[in-house]
Amino acid sequence: MLGEYIKSGDFKGEKHVPVIEAPDTVKKNEWFEVEVSVGKEIPHPNLVEHHIAWIELYAMPEGAPYILRIGRYEFSPTLEEPVIKAKIKLEKNSKLIALSYCNIHGLWEGSKDVKVEE
């Protein structure tokens, strides 16, 4: 259901796709910084009538049965850009997934695989 309506694409050509910037490899259970943003290459409008309202960050650990919600970042149009740096940690190799919402163009997702070393 919901998955059918979440769009994605190449963020270099499609301004709605959230981009996750994180190291390719991190240490198990050590805090690291991750940047999550929309409009990395092509800025998205930041207007009351048309804006990115929020980004939610998830991690899907390899082989795990359930997805983890890491954080949620809500932006107020014109006052804040949809880009955030957060401090997170992982226990296993994981796919980080960002879900973002444009008040006009709906849900979009982007992802980044992160390897976890002991």
Added chain:
Amino acid sequence: MLGEYIKSGDFKGEKHVPVIEAPDTVKKNEWFEVEVSVGKEIPHPNLVEHHIAWIELYAMPEGAPYILRIGRYEFSPTLEEPVIKAKIKLEKNSKLIALSYCNIHGLWEGSKDVKVEE
């Protein structure tokens, strides 16, 4: 991506599935009440260690290119049950979709089709 990790099922046998209760048919652009809940048939634990953290409500209008986010309801464990009555309206036949999150068992979805009459 994210869609692959959202689980669903029959709420009568699986306590995590969000349930949407709304009229089968509503009037175009007229406010109506919708109840969204988790644990309708089999209660879900409501403990700090294990609880439903939030439910997000979406509408996918028939033939529309983008999904709409209607509302988001965050619950604090032990203080509130994951059930909410909201007042919404629709312009077209729509699929209402609820997405909920258990801090242990991840993302779950449920839906309800609502017909819209002039």
Added chain:
Amino acid sequence: MLGEYIKSGDFKGEKHVPVIEAPDTVKKNEWFEVEVSVGKEIPHPNLVEHHIAWIELYAMPEGAPYILRIGRYEFSPTLEEPVIKAKIKLEKNSKLIALSYCNIHGLWEGSKDVKVEE
């Protein structure tokens, strides 16, 4: 600080003031329904340019050192009205406090005292 900038008033004359409807007396630790709304007497605009974005519900138990956050309800303009029915419980006599945010007119609060019986 923040408290200086939260406005209040009589909801019958001021459309921004959140209204809490709950029983005057409830049973200790038994679930009850509470309605929280903005615009009870005088409707507030529900437009992308001017709307109630969210309401947060708190409880301050008598004699307790810390306030409890019960729930948070986010509304998308034009799709949902800022009114919600929630299911909560209390352990002690408490002051329920609702905090709401208008994207133009800032923060507003309203409260309701609820007695708790064994």
Added chain:
Amino acid sequence: MLGEYIKSGDFKGEKHVPVIEAPDTVKKNEWFEVEVSVGKEIPHPNLVEHHIAWIELYAMPEGAPYILRIGRYEFSPTLEEPVIKAKIKLEKNSKLIALSYCNIHGLWEGSKDVKVEE
């Protein structure tokens, strides 16, 4: 009401107080980075049973009638630390105010004045 229950103090001695790090002076309507965190000097527990659930960032512009909500950052315990870097802009000299919530110790606030130059 709510203002009476929001605590504050010196973040060097009280681990709950949110800290805002931003330039003392910024250019009018130019984006700048702000860091908002809890536990800057003395780390706060980050456990399911005891954690910082969210931080909300506000700006009160000098002489303005209403406060502005800039952003809201929600953290999931054990997966994310309560520290965020955001990208915001201001139009006038403003008091930035951060409000944070500990699931055990309630609401806390911290602030930082930022001067705005043409």
